[in-house]
Amino acid sequence: MAIAKKNIAKKKLNKRHSEAIVVVESRFVAKDTLFPEKVAKANKILSKTKLPPGI
Amino acid sequence: MTDVPYSYKRVAPRRYIFTSVGRFEIKKVVEFVPLKVRNVVNLGFGDLLPDGSFDDKANSNNGDILKVLATVVHILKYYISQNPEIAVFFTGSTKDRTRLYTRIIRTYYSLFAKEFVLYGIIETDRTTETILFNAEADLEYLAFLIKRIN
Numbered sequence: 105m106a107i108a109k110k111n112i113a114k115k116k117l118n119k120r121h122s123e124a125i126v127v128v129e130s131r132f133v134a135k136d137t138l139f140p141e142k143v144a145k146a147n148k149i150l151s152k153t154k155l156p157p158g159i
Numbered sequence: 160m161t162d163v164p165y166s167y168k169r170v171a172p173r174r175y176i177f178t179s180v181g182r183f184e185i186k187k188v189v190e191f192v193p194l195k196v197r198n199v200v201n202l203g204f205g206d207l208l209p210d211g212s213f214d215d216k217a218n219s220n221n222g223d224i225l226k227v228l229a230t231v232v233h234i235l236k237y238y239i240s241q242n243p244e245i246a247v248f249f250t251g252s253t254k255d256r257t258r259l260y261t262r263i264i265r266t267y268y269s270l271f272a273k274e275f276v277l278y279g280i281i282e283t284d285r286t287t288e289t290i291l292f293n294a295e296a297d298l299e300y301l302a303f304l305i306k307r308i309n
Contacts, residue, residue: 137190154288155199
């Protein structure tokens with residue numbers, strides 16, 4: 105009986121360990137573009153530009 | 160722009176192609192890619208080369224630049240009409256190309272201004288700032304932002 109309880113506890117523990125933690129990194133990656141240089145240039149200009157209201 | 164545009168085809172959600180027919184037949188691609196700033200996309204435009212790569216610095220001298228640019232403007236208008244919350248950023252691949260775009264925008268500004276608000280990005284001492292495009296002023300722009308008037 106004690107062994108059975110121990111096995112159940114072990115299974116529960118293993119189940120808990122199998123739950124993966126997914127970390128979603130929020131980072132912009134300019135992919136799927138034919139013009140990566142242009143996109144990089146645009147981001148660089150915009151990073152130092154104060155944009156008008158509404159944009 | 161008064162030139163009749165080429166017919167174009169949407170080949171992906173943000174990508175369009177058309178063929179420039181002048182001295183040669185050159186496939187052109189127009190692409191809208193989201194930038195780091197929310198609701199701002201970059202307009203990329205260039206030639207499809209025979210090896211399958213793309214070149215946005217090509218000077219093809221195909222004799223139809225106004226028709227090509229009219230097509231790009233048409234695609235831009237269509238894209239913005241489908242995505243009215245989006246602002247489109249564009250600049251030339253070289254300073255000369257940006258100056259050419261400035262001259263063309265200056266010429267056709269009265270047509271744009273009815274539907275769109277156009278900003279120019281200019282370089283100041285250490286930073287850059289956005290100003291409303293002024294067709295009368297002789298300014299050197301780094302880039303442009305265009306948005307539909309809501």
